[in-house]
Amino acid sequence: MSVRQWTRDLSMGARFAFTGGREGWLRVVLTAVGVGLGVALLLLTTAVPSALSVRHERSEAREDYTYSQHPPAKADNTLVIADIDTTYHGKEIRGRLVEPDGPRAPLPAGVSAYPGPGEMVVSPALKNLLDSGSGRLLRERLPYRVVGTIAESGLIGSRELAYYAGMENLAPRINGWQVARIAEFGSPQRTQERSDPVLLLLVMVVFVALLMPVAVFIAAAVRFGGEQRDRRLAALRLVGSDSRMTRRIAAGEALGGSLLGLVLGTVFFLAGRQAAGSVEVVSISVFPSYLNPSPWLAALVAVAVPAAAVLVTLLALRGVVIEPLGVVRTAKPARRRLWWRLLLPVVGLAMLYPMFDQGRSNGDFNQPLVIGGVTLLLVGVTALLPWVVETVVARLGGGGVAWQLAVRRLQLSSGTAARLVSGIAVAVAGAIALQMLFAGVQDYYTKNSGRNLFRAQMEVSATQGAALNGATDKFSATKGVLKATVLSEASIGDASWTDGEGPDLAGGATVGDCAALREVARMSSCRDGDVFALRGGQFDADTAKMVRPGRELHFQTSTGMDHYEDVPWTVPATLKSARSIEDPRGERRSGLLMTPSAVPARVAASMGGSVYLSIDRSVPDAHEYVRNTAAAIDPMTSAYAWVATEESKKFTSIRTGLFGGAICVLLLIGASLLVSQLEQLRERKKLLSALVAFGTRRRTLSLSVLWQTAVPVALGLVLAAAVGMTLGAVLLKMTGTPVGVDWPSVLAMTGMGAGVVLAVTLLSLPPLLRLMRPDGLRTE
Structure with missing residues (x-):
């Protein structure tokens, strides 16, 4: 045929x-x-x-981390940028604080000019949300004036919620993981993952x-x-x-x-x-x-x-x-x-x-x-x-x-x-x-997250101790919060930290008031000024070896990436002992427990820590009220709800x-x-x-x-x-x-x-x- x-x-x-x-x-x-x-x-x-x-490609093009221990020096073509992602009603919001070092600072895709301090440019979907009635609580969290929108080239989806907000004095908070100085946007070369x-x-x-x-x-x-x-x-x-x-x-x-x-x-x-x-x-x-x-x-x-x-x-x-x-x-x-x-x-x-x-x-x-x-x-x-x-x-x-x-x-x-x-x-x-x-x-x-959801349902993390001052009262007064526990952490060792390589005490030092410390340990008595050596944790031998009354230890403080200061401290003769119990994260801590007045002032100002919160689930939007309080305390705090399991x-x-x-x-x-x-x-x-x-x-x-x-x-x-x-x-x-x-x-x-x-x-x-x-x- x-x-x-x-x-x-x-x-x-x-x-x-x-x-x-x-x-x-x-x-x-x-x-x-x-x-x-x-x-x-x-x-x-x-x-x-x-x-x-x-x-x-668009996600890679707007990547803003160098993953380097040696960020570029300040110049007229560099930018300080901070990651302040948040969540609102179950939707992820990509947030960045920016501070250009000069007129030639690199611009992210979709942004024609940087917003000034107190201003922000937003994605169209975020602008619609902020203008709607359902965005009332989010407007309280983002108190910046909208001066523009992010173009399509800077977004990975039409409904993506994202913004760039201007901020001053970001440079002192550079730490290499949340705040960084960059000279260009884009993902660096990394090894191919199997x-x-x-x-x-x-x-x-x-x-x-x-x-x-x-x-x-x-x-x-x-x-x-x-x-x-x-x-x-x-x-x-x-x-x-x-x-x-x-x-x-x-x-x-x-x-x-x-x-x-x-x-x-x-x-x-x-x-x-x-x-x-x-x-x-x-x-x-x-x-x-x-x-x-x-x-x-x-x-x-x-x-x-x-x-x-x-x-x-x-x-x-x-x-x-x-x-x-x-x-x-x-x-x-x-x-x-x-x-x-x-x-x-x-x-x-x-x-x-x-x-x-x-x-x-x-x-x-x-x-x-x-x-x-x-x-x-x-x-x-x-x-x-x-x-x-x-x-x-x-x-x-x-x-x-x-x-x-x-x-x-x-x-x-x-x-x-x-x-x-x-x-x-x-x-x-x-x-x-x-x-x-x-x-x-x-x-x-x-995998099981290990979090004890009966003791806490949310956690707020802060990188600076100043952000945690008065945090207990502020979160306790927040609508929907039943209880707030503030625990700070510091690195401590038996040698100087000036080179950033000091021999660290496993577990470090956990700082909090007596009520907070009782969430991680059992102790016979506690008052402000007390210091406790923990027993029953994972690193008991390390604690017994390094923590003895009269011995000089060294706190590490950081004034920026690769900039460390050493604060000597002598273990007091009144050192007490405490038995470690599971904390809200499901872990048994080791090292030292310290009440606030026992910590040197220079150390307290630089310590990071977490606030563990018990939430009244009957209060609508309780999680959003917590996130608003956290943002008001410090925009760079991270607030997230705990879950029983975590998925890849x-x-x-x-x-x-x-x-x-x-x-x-x-x-x-x-x-x-x-x-x-x-x-x-x-x-x-x-x-x-x-x-x-x-x-x-x-x-x-x-x-x-x-x-x-x-x-x-x-x-x-x-x-x-x-x-x-x-x-x-x-x-x-x-x-x-x-x-x-x-x-x-x-x-x-x-x-x-x-x-x-x-x-x-x-x-x-x-x-x-x-x-x-x-x-x-x-x-x-």
């Missing part, structure tokens, strides 16, 4: 798709909408790597699991209008076309719908791309300019979708006999073969088997094998589902009229019913496997990406399934009208349609659960993690799939009722 003949037949079919009258146009539009939704999500997926790359094989495996499986339902829906969409198309093909046979030419013309019709779907998909993508700038999903936002698909990936989508439309149509018609007087589809079809359907998941398992027990210590997982194996297992769902539906419904019978109507329809067209829910089944199977994998490996990336940021970001992608896929599933359902109802319009005309109750017909959806959905979800748990167990075996079924996740994912189908069924009821009218028998 020549290429010319193929081209002529395909183009003829494409013309038929657009010149078939109202019915033809409706069929093409339904196909195009279904394909377009899938194409839009594929384009969005191809744009994800670009968006992540741009976010990373990638985590398990995290890479998670990323690969997430992409495959999210994209497979999209591919399944596109394949199903190009087969819309199958029964009406077959009647037209019979007419073509009547006027002289042979069976092969007829199939190529049918493929041309699908090609025309898919090409229109590419156009609609591009439009949907551009509309969604523009809307992406105004939404935030699981704390992630992007600018529309981020979502630029890679040209070669976009070209691959543009070629693959029409090619898939042609191939799917040819494969679908392979077992259909098209004759001049009709299509042999209503006769009992040949029984579907099971062996090749089982072969797909078996081959998938064989591809994954060599990586069993590889874990995290034996290098990266083989990417082609992982992607191929997971894909074949998920494709196995779509291959097995038609056989399962056909086998089960063939044995069904009896029951009421609605049930019998539904069963008979399923027995005549079980393949159509299976296609309708195959996307749901694939999505649920992938989601179950991912949830099992996440649940199995999360212990590797989650990379692990959390991958899971966040999964949730964002799952939301998009669920929306696609719902929209595509609704289009599929409407197309099915439209094809059966005359049949429904005939049944109504013969006296069948609408309630009976509605129930029959519901059963026609419920039976294949139930079978699909059972199959999806089985395949999903199998894939999840295989992935856990690959990571060297004990295999266990996360039943709450299995039930939740299955319930979500059933919920989407239920919602689509309810939305399709109004059109169904309109179709069940006797005048639907009218024809032209």
